[in-house]
Amino acid sequence: MFESLQSKIVIRGRLRVQTALRIGTGRAAPAAGSDLPVMRDAIGVPFIPGSSLKGVVRAWAESLLRGMADSPEKMQKLACDPLRHKPQSAGAPRAEGAGRAAPSSDLTICVDPGEVAEWQRRPQSTDQRRAAPKVEGFTLPLxxxxxxxxxxxxxxxxxxxxxxxxxxxxxLFADLPLATGDPVQVVAIRDGVAIDRETGTVSGGLKYDYEVVQGGTEFDLEIAAENLEPWQRGLLLLCIRALETGEIRVGGAKSRGLGAVRLMGKNGSGRPEILLYEPGDIGERLQMAVGKLAPVSVETDGDMAEGWIAALAEEIERRLSDGEEE
Structure with missing residues (x-):
């Protein structure tokens, strides 16, 4: 997939915090100003980790795709559960770092890491080599x-x-640096209390405070994608549209109203910039390598974008119909 660069998409914009935003670092040291501080970089400026944004975007995409299937078997083809490994057969080695086991009726990871390791394990004897099954027409080891x-x-x-x-x-989701506001002024401290589940009242001694990034703050966003097929571009584009419309929340305490964001244009207004670099001849490839190839600007609701979404619909139909009886 990554042997050569065939195309590249770059998405730039600003992520505006609509309500307060909390992306924390866990419990602070005693010298810190809050029990639960927000994420900051090395010089103390709040930022949004790219991994945090990618996680919620992926979760939204999984929810979208699973809603198009009517059974766990079909859901598995569209959006698996990457944290659940497949039921382990007797005597089979468990892959290092594998997630929790799942009942056979539940979603699991689409391809178990242990299975991939088996594809690359070299048979120890001639008999094992002869008995080794083929994978997609390839003879083991792959x-x-x-x-x-x-x-x-x-x-x-x-x-x-x-x-x-x-x-x-x-x-690739880059970290989102602070784009507007003073690094100190954009952070506020809120009080929190724990509620006793039996009495429904405040539990004594369980008051705490936590930091949030205040609404109106903006962060610079950049996403880069290489060698995507049209249907993959379509799925990514739908995720960008969801960020534009505020369907995706970021960070913690979402059930308490935090984390509402909207993706805007690079200057805090309009729509995000989507640039497609798709070189043809060798000269254009060399220009792209040094950043001189003129990109094609893609509108999120233009004809090219709609073509990508149509390709996604075709891919979903293909996967859902694959294996069904004629």
Missing amino acids: DDSQVTQVLRNRLCCTCRVFGHQALASPV
Whole structure:
């Protein structure tokens, strides 16, 4: 997938905090000013980790795709559960770092990491080599390029776009630095209390405070994606539209009203910038390598974007119909 750069999409804009936003670092040291401080960089400026944004965007995409399937088996083809490994067979080794086991009726990870390791394990004897099954027509052990090809065929839609334990994501979310406001003034401290579940009243001695980034603050957003197929571009585009309309919340305490955001244009107004770099000849490829290739500007609701979404619809239909009786 990443052997050569065929195309690149760059998305830039500003993520505006609508309500207060909380992305915390966990419990603070005693010298800190709050029990639960917000995430800051090395010089103390609040920022949004790219991993935090990518996580909620992926979760939204998973929810969208699962809603298009009417059974766990079909959901598995569109959006698996990347934290649940497949039921372990007797005597089978468990992959290092694998998530919790899942009942057979539940969603699991689309391709178990232990299975990928087996594809690359070299048979110890001639008999084992002869008995080794083929995977997608390839004889074991598989080399890296063969593993990549098999994963492209077997991974669910969300793993193909947002990554899998055995295959890196082609979509990169950069950390979002603060774009507007004073680094000190944009942070506020709120009080919190724990509620006794039996009495419904405040539990004594369980008062705490936590930091939030105040509404109206803006962060610079940049997402880069390489070598996406049209349907993958369509899924990413729908995620961008969801950020524009405020359907995706970021950070913690969402049930308390925090985390509402909207994606705006680079200057805090209008729509985000979507640039497509798709070189043709060698000269254009060299221009792209040094940042001189003129990109194509893509409107999120233009004809090109609608074509990508149509390609996504076709891919979903193909996956849902795959294996069904004629």
